[in-house]
Amino acid sequence: MKILVVDDDPLFLELAASLLNSLGYNRLHFAKSADDALSQIEQAATPFDCFLLDIQMPGMDGIELCACIRDIETYRHTPIVMLTAMTEKHYVDGAFQAGASDYITKPIERIEVKARMRNVEALLAERSHTGLVSQQLKNAEIDFGKSVRFEDPVLLHDAAWVLPFSSLENYVLRLGNMRLFNTVAYGFHIENAHEIHARASGLEFIDMLTDVSRAIRDALSAFPSFLSYAGYGDFCALVPKLAHFDRSFAQLQINDALQLTADMSGEQSWPVPKVKLGAAQSCKLLSFKDPTDMLYGAIKKARRGGEREFEGFTRWQMGVSDENR
Amino acid sequence: MKTAEARDTSGQLEQAIEGLRQKFLRELDERIFAFEDAMAQIRNGSNTQHALRHIHAMAHKQAGIAPSLGFAQIGEISRDLEGKIEKTLSDPDCAEKHQAWHKSLELLLDEMEQQLPDLA
Numbered sequence: 001m002k003i004l005v006v007d008d009d010p011l012f013l014e015l016a017a018s019l020l021n022s023l024g025y026n027r028l029h030f031a032k033s034a035d036d037a038l039s040q041i042e043q044a045a046t047p048f049d050c051f052l053l054d055i056q057m058p059g060m061d062g063i064e065l066c067a068c069i070r071d072i073e074t075y076r077h078t079p080i081v082m083l084t085a086m087t088e089k090h091y092v093d094g095a096f097q098a099g100a101s102d103y104i105t106k107p108i109e110r111i112e113v114k115a116r117m118r119n120v121e122a123l124l125a126e127r128s129h130t131g132l133v134s135q136q137l138k139n140a141e142i143d144f145g146k147s148v149r150f151e152d153p154v155l156l157h158d159a160a161w162v163l164p165f166s167s168l169e170n171y172v173l174r175l176g177n178m179r180l181f182n183t184v185a186y187g188f189h190i191e192n193a194h195e196i197h198a199r200a201s202g203l204e205f206i207d208m209l210t211d212v213s214r215a216i217r218d219a220l221s222a223f224p225s226f227l228s229y230a231g232y233g234d235f236c237a238l239v240p241k242l243a244h245f246d247r248s249f250a251q252l253q254i255n256d257a258l259q260l261t262a263d264m265s266g267e268q269s270w271p272v273p274k275v276k277l278g279a280a281q282s283c284k285l286l287s288f289k290d291p292t293d294m295l296y297g298a299i300k301k302a303r304r305g306g307e308r309e310f311e312g313f314t315r316w317q318m319g320v321s322d323e324n325r
Numbered sequence: 326m327k328t329a330e331a332r333d334t335s336g337q338l339e340q341a342i343e344g345l346r347q348k349f350l351r352e353l354d355e356r357i358f359a360f361e362d363a364m365a366q367i368r369n370g371s372n373t374q375h376a377l378r379h380i381h382a383m384a385h386k387q388a389g390i391a392p393s394l395g396f397a398q399i400g401e402i403s404r405d406l407e408g409k410i411e412k413t414l415s416d417p418d419c420a421e422k423h424q425a426w427h428k429s430l431e432l433l434l435d436e437m438e439q440q441l442p443d444l445a
Contacts, residue, residue, distance in 0.1 A: 018341035
């Protein structure tokens, strides 16, 4: 794996080199600034497979650099891991918004670097798998339908706003008690995802998930939020607790958007996805529970009935026809 | 049970970290001098904001590396100093905040001096 590590502290670069070498990563490149990194990226004969970026650097910081790298077509989906101190959590939010895949806290420890690099490898493997599937479809025009498993938390390559689920888990694990307390999770369950998976090809299923993620993103656009796909037709979003979020309206908005997308795309062999939005799942202050339980709790709530158990109905449940909308 | 290869890798890492630790110690007097130089600029009233930002950047870097090299206390005080300077930069007229980072810097310099190879 060809890795570019960017940090303005030469001693830290040496430490990162030693740790990564000890984990078996030997194709390492180093940059002491964002400009140096961009120059190396431009001149690289073979592309980098992964980036480790320090957030606080003089001149262009790691967040801006992350956004610049994401703007380069070759690196739209390349794992970018941010390096940050515990006190810089507020920067982490910005980094995820700029397209970061994950982050490691400083001071770095071998065990954490190992865990995050495993995550990077999983992302690369997923990317390679999706790329292969797409290529197969292009070449053979065959129905490769079940190459995407229903349970897989697949990466949505055309939806940069959707984080890998493992990154969302890492994010809540590192939030700290106060910020965790001020954050809530919402689950979004595609009620007929299983049926769509059975009737659509793998790529079509991913396209459907991308459409759903876009509709959710638009419904959450008024708040800073993070969205992730967990597999099984379940999405999970983190939203500030104080955000005045009308779930009933959001569910309606999401399903209307999906109906509109289906209307515009013409004939398709699978039904329009129907999304249920669950009640907010929060984490108690000073709770000893695993913070990731919040994500799974939110998904469970969405699966249990979503908005129906609270406000009653939405347009798709009422079966409102086009002419009445 | 560890394999011979795993033991070898672990030994190489320990050796590399020890090398970096020694390098950190060798550069410690330069680091102390850089902090003191920035402090002197602030005392003289020349380019105070710039000097304060410079101390912040040095504390930030040190907080990110020192604990990994076995200097947990230096890392902790550096992180504390970094936070206190951030507060001062956002409210530069507050004398209490200035006192707080001054105190933190003095503590840090004491700790760094204690780690200097010839004084240890």
